[in-house]
Amino acid sequence: MPVDVDVLKKKIDEVKWTINELQRIASKQFIKLNIDERYAIRYNIIVLVESLVSLCLHIAIEGFGGRPTSYREAVHFAAERMGVTCLRDLESLVGLRNLLIHRYWDVEDERIYQGLKTNFKCVEELLGRVREVFLG
Numbered sequence: 001m002p003v004d005v006d007v008l009k010k011k012i013d014e015v016k017w018t019i020n021e022l023q024r025i026a027s028k029q030f031i032k033l034n035i036d037e038r039y040a041i042r043y044n045i046i047v048l049v050e051s052l053v054s055l056c057l058h059i060a061i062e063g064f065g066g067r068p069t070s071y072r073e074a075v076h077f078a079a080e081r082m083g084v085t086c087l088r089d090l091e092s093l094v095g096l097r098n099l100l101i102h103r104y105w106d107v108e109d110e111r112i113y114q115g116l117k118t119n120f121k122c123v124e125e126l127l128g129r130v131r132e133v134f135l136g
Contacts, residue, residue: 049097
């Protein structure tokens with residue numbers, strides 16, 4: 001079964017919407033974020049990674065015939081085959097999602113907030129490669 005272009009476009013839109021939401025929340029100074037906004041950041045990072053993983057799973061399976069067995073492997077497999085240069089950053093993002101899901105008490109919200117200011121370049125690179133390779 002070939003890659004479904006509509007699935008790719010939908011997942012790209014989800015990722016972009018979530019990045020915009022994270023940037024909107026992080027436009028305030030960290031000290032001025034209330035607890036709900038801090039939790040909204042955590043939630044949106046989870047949504048971002050879930051969308052990225054779903055995108056990469058579809059690409060890995062339908063585009064490259066792979067069978068990844070974990071979130072990290074799905075992202076690595078698809079990104080590597082598309083020539084994305086920042087694989088470790090993507091894997092770290094998956095790791096942050098795992099930390100948020102499984103060990104929320106270890107999360108340093110201010111550190112995550114600081115990362116939101118600059119850490120979407122790799123996600124944008126991945127989305128650009130998806131467009132180049134599969135959407136022409």
